[in-house]
Every structure is written in C-alpha cells, then in structure tokens.
Amino acid sequence: MDTLPLEIQHVIADFTCLSTKSLQALSQVNRRWNQVARKLLFQHLFIRLCEETPERLLPLPDSTRVLAHVRRLGLVGKSLQPQTPHPLRDILQQDEGDRFVPRVKFYQGDWCPIINLIRMIPHLQELDILVSDGVHPELLQAVSRYHPTCRLSIFPGYLFWRRGEIPQKYSAVASLLHAVHVRCHENLNCTVFMEHPMRILTDMILLAPNVKHLAMQISGVNAPGDNRDYHRYLGSNPPHERPEGFLRAQLESLSLPPQTKLTAQHFSDLHEATDFGQLRSWTVGCIEDSSVPRTIAHLHPFRQLKRLVLALYPPSEDLRFWPAVESMFESLPPLTYLCLLGAYEPRFLHTAVLRKHGATLLVLKLHKVVQGFNSEEILRLAKKGTVGPIFSAQDISSIAAQCPLLRELSICIQRSRGLETDVYAALAQLPSLDTLHLVVNCLAPMSNQMPVPPRELTDFEQSRLITQWYDMPAWFSRDTMINCAIDATLATAIFRYISRHQPTRRFLRLTLHPLYGQFKQYAHYGQPRDALPVDRELFKELAPIWTVWRDSTGVRARRGRTTRPLDRSIRGEILQIFKSIWPGDPEATKWPLEWKSWPLQNTV
Numbered sequence: 047m048d049t050l051p052l053e054i055q056h057v058i059a060d061f062t063c064l065s066t067k068s069l070q071a072l073s074q075v076n077r078r079w080n081q082v083a084r085k086l087l088f089q090h091l092f093i094r095l096c097e098e099t100p101e102r103l104l105p106l107p108d109s110t111r112v113l114a115h116v117r118r119l120g121l122v123g124k125s126l127q128p129q130t131p132h133p134l135r136d137i138l139q140q141d142e143g144d145r146f147v148p149r150v151k152f153y154q155g156d157w158c159p160i161i162n163l164i165r166m167i168p169h170l171q172e173l174d175i176l177v178s179d180g181v182h183p184e185l186l187q188a189v190s191r192y193h194p195t196c197r198l199s200i201f202p203g204y205l206f207w208r209r210g211e212i213p214q215k216y217s218a219v220a221s222l223l224h225a226v227h228v229r230c231h232e233n234l235n236c237t238v239f240m241e242h243p244m245r246i247l248t249d250m251i252l253l254a255p256n257v258k259h260l261a262m263q264i265s266g267v268n269a270p271g272d273n274r275d276y277h278r279y280l281g282s283n284p285p286h287e288r289p290e291g292f293l294r295a296q297l298e299s300l301s302l303p304p305q306t307k308l309t310a311q312h313f314s315d316l317h318e319a320t321d322f323g324q325l326r327s328w329t330v331g332c333i334e335d336s337s338v339p340r341t342i343a344h345l346h347p348f349r350q351l352k353r354l355v356l357a358l359y360p361p362s363e364d365l366r367f368w369p370a371v372e373s374m375f376e377s378l379p380p381l382t383y384l385c386l387l388g389a390y391e392p393r394f395l396h397t398a399v400l401r402k403h404g405a406t407l408l409v410l411k412l413h414k415v416v417q418g419f420n421s422e423e424i425l426r427l428a429k430k431g432t433v434g435p436i437f438s439a440q441d442i443s444s445i446a447a448q449c450p451l452l453r454e455l456s457i458c459i460q461r462s463r464g465l466e467t468d469v470y471a472a473l474a475q476l477p478s479l480d481t482l483h484l485v486v487n488c489l490a491p492m493s494n495q496m497p498v499p500p501r502e503l504t505d506f507e508q509s510r511l512i513t514q515w516y517d518m519p520a521w522f523s524r525d526t527m528i529n530c531a532i533d534a535t536l537a538t539a540i541f542r543y544i545s546r547h548q549p550t551r552r553f554l555r556l557t558l559h560p561l562y563g564q565f566k567q568y569a570h571y572g573q574p575r576d577a578l579p580v581d582r583e584l585f586k587e588l589a590p591i592w593t594v595w596r597d598s599t600g601v602r603a604r605r606g607r608t609t610r611p612l613d614r615s616i617r618g619e620i621l622q623i624f625k626s627i628w629p630g631d632p633e634a635t636k637w638p639l640e641w642k643s644w645p646l647q648n649t650v
Contacts, residue, residue, distance in 0.1 A: 123150035123178060149229075152178045228261070230303075257295060294319060313341060339370040339374035380402065381406060385410075389431035390435065410454070414434070415485060458487060470544050474545075479553055487567075497522075524623050534592070537592035537603050615636045
C-alpha cells in the first residue's frame, strides 16, 4: 500500500475513511499516510463561535500548513435547542429537503480573529455562516475581497416585527451567494398560523439571481411573530421592482415550509422569478386546491426535477382535485426521491404516482417523524387531517411490485400485538431495500368500540377507564400498552424477520418510530394536544425510538434517549392494566417495573 502513487492513496482514503476518527487513525500510520490523510482531515474546518475562537488556532506552529488544506469553513453559533438530534456540522451537510435548522444564539464576540482567519486561508471554496442575523459587515467584505469565487451559504433568522431587511444585509456578497436558508418564526400559541412568506424569497432572488439553493422554514417560538406581523411587514415594505433585463434565477433546489399552503398565486410569483426548468429538488408545501396541480400540468415547467416533497389535503367539495394531482404527476419527469404526505388513500399512490415514477424511485417517504425541534411542523400537518396514511400488507406489496430500485422507505404501519408479521413479510418483498424508517401506530385498532380483528374479551377488558379526558374500554388501553412495549429483543426480531425473508439480503438498517397518539395522530381518545390513552411518561418508557443495524460484528440495537426518565409510582387503574399483562412482583408499584415485549406471531 505504501508504494502506491499518492493519487491512488488519496482515492482510497477518500472512499474508505468516512469519519473524522478514521482519518485521524489513518494519519498516524506513517508519514506518507499522514500526508494523504491530512488533506482530507482539514479540508472542512468547523468553528463553533460561542465555544471556541480562531485565536486558539492561529498561534499554533502548523496553523499555516493546516489552513492550506481548508476548502470549506463553517461558522456556527451555539444552538438554543439542546435536544437537536443531529450535530450542527451534520445539519450543514444535509440536503435542503431534509434540513431543519435549530435556533442559534447571536455571536457577540470579537469578529477580528475570524476575519483574519478568512484572510489567511489561501484556497477557501465554500463558507457556511449559521448565526442569528448578526453577521458583521466587515466579515462579508473580507470574503468578497479575499475569496471572490467562494460559494457562500447563509442561514439568517428573520423576525418580522424588527422591520429588518435580510436581502440588503448581504448586498455586498450577492454575487457569492450559493445557498440561502431563511428561518422565520411564529408564536407557538398563535391561532392564525403564518403561510408562505413569499416576499422574502422573491426579494432574495432579485438581490442574488445567481443563487442555486433557496429554502425557508417556519419555527415555533415563545415570542412575538406570527401571521399578523408578516402582513404588517408587507404593508410597510412594498415589493422591489425588477431591474431592466432581469433574468430568472437558475435555482437547483427550492424548499418551502412543508406545513404551509401553496396557492396558485404563490406558484405564479415563483415561476416569474425562477426558471423551473433547471430545478432538481422542490419542497412544495401543502396543496389544498386543484388550481396549483392544474397549472403545473398545463405549463409542464419541470425538465430536470428528481426530488419532490409535498403534502395533499383535498377540499371536500373540489371533485377535480385528484384528477388534477394525477395529471401533475404525469407531467413531471421520472423522480428518484419522493416524500408524499397528507390525506390520501394508499390506492392513489399505486394508481396515480408509482405507475410512472415507481420504476426510478430510490427513496420514498410516506410519513414524517418528530425530531424534537420540528414538532410544530408535525402538529400543523396533523391539524390539517393526517400526516400520512397507514399502509397494509397488501398496499406494501403493491409498492414492492412497482419500485424495484427502492433503497430507502419511510412508512406507517399498524401494530397488532405481534400479529402484523404479514406487513414485515411484505416489506421484505422490496428487493433493493437497505434502509427502513418504520412508523408504528401502537394505538389499538377498533371498530364500534370492539377490537380489530375481533376476539372474545374478558370481564376486565370489557370494563371502562373514565377520567376527565376520556372514557375508554379497558381492552383498548391494554392492547395499546402491549403494542407500545418494544424492547431490544422485539426490535431485533423485526429486523431479522425482514432480513430473513428478503431474497436479496440487502437490508441493513431499521429505525422504529412508535406512535401512541402524539398530536392526535390516528387517535380515538385524548387530551386537546396529544392523545396518549393512559399515561404519557409510561408510554414514552415502553415505546422509545429503536435503531437496529447490521455491521461486521452482527446485528446491533440502540435505544433512543428519553428526555426525562420515569421515576414515580404508577397510578391505580394504569398499574392494574400493567399487572394484567406483566404480573411480576405484586407489591411493586414504582417504575422501573419488570416487563418485556410480546413476541412476533407468524401469521404468514
């Protein structure tokens, strides 16, 4: 290996060393491999502004040699949301359609060392700035002066009540803007939600027509900022006029807030400002009337689109909605990535969407999971109807027949006390599947207050639980508790079942996301915000997120973190249901109590 040309060694290191730790280990093998690894190890410099400053880096003896390898620099403020599931470094590298940026603090330190650092990097190609809207003007001027070909990505936070103008702050580096991710805020308790703040996007396009990636998200905060502030902003800030000879932007990706409604006027404004023919990735938002899909089907504006994220919520009296959506999908080029949410029947997916796009799809997402900081997004989608349908074994078999290349799938299924093995067998029919995000609805299915499938109930199961929030049969709470009880043994068994029944043996990773009524998804009973049928903290302990994967050592399982572990006694009626499933020590009342998952029952 040491006798290979340096170019070959660079290719080997770039292909095999996928983490910083592996590159650090490679750099310590010998001097030659240190020379190879150092270039990759320092090509992306990441600085957390609130915890470290460039002053600690610049005096180092090898700082000049280190900076010679830097091609990408990330300047990131400290996150205000410690429950962020992904490090900020990873968030910067995510695709726009999957990225949700948490709130970060203002940087109130000295910008001079950072400006000097930018001046000392000789070959800077990319610069990411993720701080609240307090970037120093001299930093932007330094970027424009010393790195006139650098691609600049910014993530400004926008507060409408401040009457600030985001586009004007970056006019000095408008020609360098490569990606812009605007973060708007609305009050969590507001009754009138904000819809697409389209003015900010169109103004940004007018300022920087060379921008390639444009995104916007709406985050919930316990502060002012909602739909009324935005409309007051529109009244005091007239739209910018387009300069003479204005050419439409050649965007490659456009990401709108997925929980907001896209109207025909919004689409028309965007179509006038950007050339959709160059667009490859588009997060649409919610389509709630037939005018938008009819316009898209008529214009055929997309020629290179590969990635699409949208939610469908049909109006009750618009009979043209579903034919218009079907025509829209027919007008699109073959997709490789599709995230389809909303209130549609699984049959529509098979007949109107996968009929054209199934053969080319590599990623299909049919549900969206809560990841801590995006809970308001899920709440608003759930309020519109549902985040996504529940798919049966027959539905999944139809997907498998139409998607031979599908590698990653996110889908919601119904758990039924271990009797749902036909669903896992259907998932195994996907020949290329290697990554599965399985949203598991643990609320017991019912019809006319009776379980589905029907069975004979005991006297205890026929009794009722009555509180100020709900009046439910005991069997429903008991079955839901059984469904929620997912331990490492069951999570591993589900993984092995799918892997064993998949003929190609390509399945590598499973993530289980249990649902037990959060945001009233698929709920029959519940409180105003959530629909947890008995005990919120207990169900969180029984049903955490599980990740199961296969590596060189075998199959491994990891339990998701619980924010606040349960440490109290279980109240009477809930304890009675728990003991009817797992008798254990009759005197024990305080968590943790002994329990284990019900095993899978082969029904195939």
